Amino acid sequence: MTIYFEKTYQRSFGTFPLTGQELHDAVLAAAEVGYRAFDTAQMYGNEADTGAALRATGLSRDELCITTKVDIANFSEEAFLPSVEESLKKLMIDQADVLLLHWPTPGGDIRLSLELLQQAHDRGLARHIGVSNYTAQMMHDARAIVDAPLVTNQVEFHPLLNQDKLLTAATETGIPLASYCSVARGEVFKHAIFGEIGETYGKSAAQVVLRWILQKGVSINTMSTNPANIAANFDVMDFTLSSIDMARIEDMTRTGYRIVGKDLVPYAPDFD
Template identity: 35%
Template sequence: MQRIVNRHQLNMPKLGLGTWPMLGDECTRAVVQALELGYRHIDTAAAYNNEAAVGDALVQSTVPREQIHVTSKVWWDQLSPERMRASFDNTLRALRSDYVDLFLIHWPTQDWDLARTLETLVSFKEEGRARAIGVANFPLALVREVVEVMQVPLAAMQVEYHVALSQAKLLDFARQHDMALIAYSPLARNKVSEMPEIQQIAARHGVQPTQVALKWLIEQEQVAAVPKASGKANQLANLASLDVPLDDEDRALIAQLPKNIRIVSPAFAPAWDAE
C-alpha cells in the first residue's frame, strides 16, 4: 500500500495526527511525541487555538521541519482578502515557520466574494508560503465550481469521512482531478469501536476496531486520515493500522454499514447534498 499521497507535489503521509481539541502543553507534548514515534503529518487550524502549541513542538522536535507535512486552515469568518492574509500571517507566526505544506479554507460561508477569496488563497501558493492549497467542508457543487469553472489548483479537500459516512461522489471528483481527500473524524468520534461489524473484523484479525476503520480509509487511493490521539498507546495503535490486513470479506461487511451518519454539521454548515 502506498503510504504517501503525492498529488500536486503534496508528499503527504496518508496517516496524520489531528490536533483538535488539544490545547497548550498537552498539544505540544502530543505532537513532539508523535514525531518521535514516526508521524510526519500534523493537522491544525486557526480555529483550534493550538497553532502556537504545534509551533512549539516543531521547534522542540529533533525532526527537521522540511520532513514534516503541516496543514493549517483559515476560519470561515476571515475570508475577505485582508482578514485572510492577516489570519495566514498569524498562522505562520504561531507555527514559527515561513511556510505551511497545505493551507485550507476551513468552511465555506455565505455572502462572500468567492473569486477574491480564492485569488487570495492562490496568492499564498504563488508566494511559496503555502506549498499547496485546498478546501475543507465544501459540498461537491462548490468544489466543482472552484476546480472546473474557476480553475483553482487545489491539491486537496478535507471532509468528514469514515466507515459510516459515504463520500463517494467527492472521492470520485478528487480522483478525476488528481486531488487528495483527507478524512477528519475518521473514527466517527470513536463510534466505530461500538459497531458490531467493525468489532467482528477486528476480532478476526486480532486488532482494534479503530485500526480496522483507519486501514479501510487509508488503503483507498488518494485518501489520507488525521485521527486525534494524545496518548502514546493510541498514537502507536493508529500508526500500526497501516499494517492491518483487510480482505474482500472485510470490505464487503463495511460496505453494508449505513453510510449516512454525519457527526460534524454545525449551524453554519453548507447544504451537504449540493451537487
C-alpha cells in the same frame, strides 16, 4: 501523486481541541512513533502551541508536513493574507506545507476565498493549497477557479457515512479527499463488526476503520492523547483488508451517521 498521498503523509496527526501541555505531550508522542504530518487551524486557537511542540520534537523542517486552515472570519481581501502571515509566525515557519480554506464561504460564493488562497500560494506562503468541507459541486467549481493544484478536500469521512458523491468528485476533479472524524468520535466502537474483522488481522477496531479509509483512497487525520492509541493509529500500513471485508464495512455507510452538520456548524453547506 500529491503530498497527501505520499506514504509519509497519508497519516496525519490532528491537534483539535488540544492546547498547552496536553498538546505538547501528544505531538511529541506522535513524532516519536513516526508521524511527520501535523494538522492545525486558525479556528483551533492552538497554532502557537503546535509550533512550539513541533520545534520541541527536534525534527528538521524538511521532515515535517504542516497543515493549517484559514478561518472564514478572515475571508476578506483585507484580512486573508495577514491572517496567514500570523499563522506562520505562530507556527514558527516561513511557509505552510498545506494551506486550506476551513469552510466554504457562507452563502455559497466561494470565488473570492479561493482567489485569496491562490494569492497565498503565489506569494510563497503555502507550498500546497486545498479546501475543507466542500461539496462535490464546490470541488468542481474550485477546480475551475484555482490555477494551482488543490491537494485535498478535508471532510468528515468514516464508515458510518456514505461519501460516494465526494469520492466520485475526487476522481473527476483530481482533488483527493482527506478524513477528519475518522473513527466518528468513537461511534464506530458501538458496532461489533469492526472488532470482529480486526480479530482476523490481529488489529483493533480503530485500526480496521483507518485501514478501510486508506484503502478507499482517502488520507487519514487522527488525534489522541493516549500514547498507545497514538501508536496504534499510526500502525495501519502492515495489513490489507480483503475485498469481502471492505464490502462488509462499506455496507455500514448506510448508517448515515453525520457528526458535522448545520446543527453543530450553522454555516455548514448543504452536504451531499
